[in-house]
Each structure stands twice: as C-alpha cells, then as structure tokens.
Amino acid sequence: MQSGSVSVYGHEDGHDNVHEHDLGRMDAMSRGMRPLGELTAEACTGLKGIMCDLDDTLTSEGRLEARAFDALWRARRAGLRVAVITGRPAGWVDHLARMWPVDGVVGENGAFYFHMRDGKMHQRWVDDEETRRRNREKLAELARTIPVAVPGCAVSADQFCRAADLAIDFCEDVPPLPEEAIDKIVEAFEQAGATAKVSSIHVNGWFGSYDKLSCCKLMARELWDEDLDASANRYVFAGDSPNDEPMFAFFPLATAVANIVELQDRIAHLPTFVTPSRGGEGFAELVDRILEQRGAGA
Numbered sequence: 001m002q003s004g005s006v007s008v009y010g011h012e013d014g015h016d017n018v019h020e021h022d023l024g025r026m027d028a029m030s031r032g033m034r035p036l037g038e039l040t041a042e043a044c045t046g047l048k049g050i051m052c053d054l055d056d057t058l059t060s061e062g063r064l065e066a067r068a069f070d071a072l073w074r075a076r077r078a079g080l081r082v083a084v085i086t087g088r089p090a091g092w093v094d095h096l097a098r099m100w101p102v103d104g105v106v107g108e109n110g111a112f113y114f115h116m117r118d119g120k121m122h123q124r125w126v127d128d129e130e131t132r133r134r135n136r137e138k139l140a141e142l143a144r145t146i147p148v149a150v151p152g153c154a155v156s157a158d159q160f161c162r163a164a165d166l167a168i169d170f171c172e173d174v175p176p177l178p179e180e181a182i183d184k185i186v187e188a189f190e191q192a193g194a195t196a197k198v199s200s201i202h203v204n205g206w207f208g209s210y211d212k213l214s215c216c217k218l219m220a221r222e223l224w225d226e227d228l229d230a231s232a233n234r235y236v237f238a239g240d241s242p243n244d245e246p247m248f249a250f251f252p253l254a255t256a257v258a259n260i261v262e263l264q265d266r267i268a269h270l271p272t273f274v275t276p277s278r279g280g281e282g283f284a285e286l287v288d289r290i291l292e293q294r295g296a297g298a
C-alpha cells in the first residue's frame with residue numbers, strides 16, 4: 001500500500017546529480033525509481049525505524065564493510081528502530097540478533113523473528129514445531145532432486161543452519177548460473193507446492209504462506225505495538241532483490257541500493273527510491289540522507 005499523508009518526494013532537481021557514466025542508476029530511474037536526493041526532510045523526520053535486507057544491501061561483494069555496519073549504529077544512536085529482514089538462516093539470525101545493533105531480525109524469508117529482551121534471546125516462529133518438522137521432510141526431498149534436475153546449482157553452504165527453508169545456491173559458492181537455470185529452480189519448488197523467492201545469491205523455497213512482509217508486520221505488532229498497515233510511511237525499507245518485493249510494494253519509502261538494476265526485470269513492484277551506490281555504500285548513503293534530513297547530522 002502507498003498510504004500516508006507525508007510527502008516522500010522532493011524536487012525534480014535531484015536528477016541534476018546524475019552522472020552520465022552512472023548508467024545503472026539511469027536505467028533504474030527509467031523504471032520510475034527516484035534518486036535518494038528526493039527523500040524529503042518531512043518524510044525523514046517522521047521516521048520511527050529502518051528495516052533492511054542483508055545480502056548485497058548491507059554487504060558489498062559478500063563483505064560487511066565498516067561504513068555499512070557503522071550506519072546501523074548511527075541509525076540506532078539517533079533513536080531509530082533497526083531491524084534486519086533477511087533470507088539468511090536461523091543460525092545466522094541468532095548471531096545477528098545477539099550481537100548487532102538491532103531491535104529484531106526476521107530470518108529465512110519470514111519463517112521467524114528473533115530478538116533480545118533483558119539480555120535474553122527470544123525466538124518467535126510463525127509455524128508450530130510439528131508443522132516445521134513435516135515441512136523439513138518435504139524440503140529434504142527437494143534438496144536431493146533439485147541439484148540433479150538443474151546441473152550446476154547446489155544446496156547452499158549455509159543450509160545446515162536453516163530451520164524452515166531450503167536455499168539453492170546459483171552464484172554464491174558455485175559458478176554463476178544463467179537466468180534459465182534460476183527459472184528452473186523456481187519451477188521445481190513451485191511444482192512441489194512450495195513458495196520460491198529469488199535473492200541475489202540463492203533461490204529460497206519453503207512451505208507456508210509467510211514472507212518477509214508478513215513476518216515483519218508480526219514483529220512490529222508484537223515488539224513495538226505497531227500496526228504497520230497504519231504506519232508504513234514511518235519506516236524505511238532498504239533492499240535489492242526479488243525476495244524484497246513484498247516490502248518494496250508495501251513501504252512508500254522503500255529504497256533500493258543501486259545494484260537492483262541487475263535483478264530489476266524480475267521485480268514488478270520496484271521501490272520508490274534508489275541510492276547512487278551499490279550494496280553497503282548505498283545503504284550508508286541512505287542513512288546519511290535520513291540523519292541529515294532529521295537534523296541529527298551524519
């Protein structure tokens with residue numbers, strides 16, 4: 001939904017800042033995304049929090065660089081809620097929720113969120129234990145059949161930390177596969193009745209109707225007594241991939257980092273804004289912009 005009375009657009013002169021060599025960004029803007037410079041002070045001042053994807057949004061070429069990690073700390077110190085919304089596994093999310101400057105972390109594309117309260121870990125699963133056990137059995141079968149059906153792909157290296165989904169690697173630790181192979185992986189999941197979403201590195205498949213957005217709404221309601229349907233314009237979401245699409249479609253202030261151009265043809269609902277730079281540098285630019293506009297300094 002695109003609700004809310006806060007104007008999210010600034011002046012068209014943001015386009016003046018586009019450098020001719022920045023063709024990726026031009027391409028992104030040609031599909032209607034606006035440059036970050038158009039994110040207004042009014043919109044930033046009304047913000048309660050920042051939610052962001054992890055891979056290729058916070059990270060750059062697979063690494064979490066200092067400026068991106070510091071941007072999370074700066075946002076939190078400025079009084080904003082910070083949440084990571086990722087397809088990465090439960091084992092990673094335990095670490096993120098415990099040690100990072102975050103209020104909560106959604107993992108495995110919405111299967112759960114974890115958060116710390118009074119120094120203790122709290123795990124909130126969308127499905128009950130018995131449902132998860134049955135679904136794991138069905139996913140184990142797909143973990144055997146998909147790598148045979150689509151040569152070159154592999155069960156992801158982080159699968160052993162996963163509790164509710166199956167991640168098929170198409171370019172993280174295997175040589176990058178062509179688009180048709182990614183389509184075949186998605187098809188194999190869907191033929192088995194699973195939901196499948198494409199991130200920048202994996203195709204994630206799971207049984208269940210949840211996604212990043214539905215779990216994010218659950219987390220906001222339970223942790224912050226926040227009805228996101230009524231306050232979507234009080235949160236920025238930053239992402240880069242098709243599995244972020246439900247978030248892009250929902251948050252009026254959703255922002256992509258510049259590398260979205262590589263996957264944008266797989267995304268029907270693009271976000272409102274796009275950063276000048278890729279990955280973590282783009283995320284840091286978003287936080288810079290928000291804090292500057294709020295008058296907190298970057």
Ligand SMILES: [Mg+2]
Pocket residue numbers: 053054055056057199200239240241
């Ligand atoms: Mg990503």
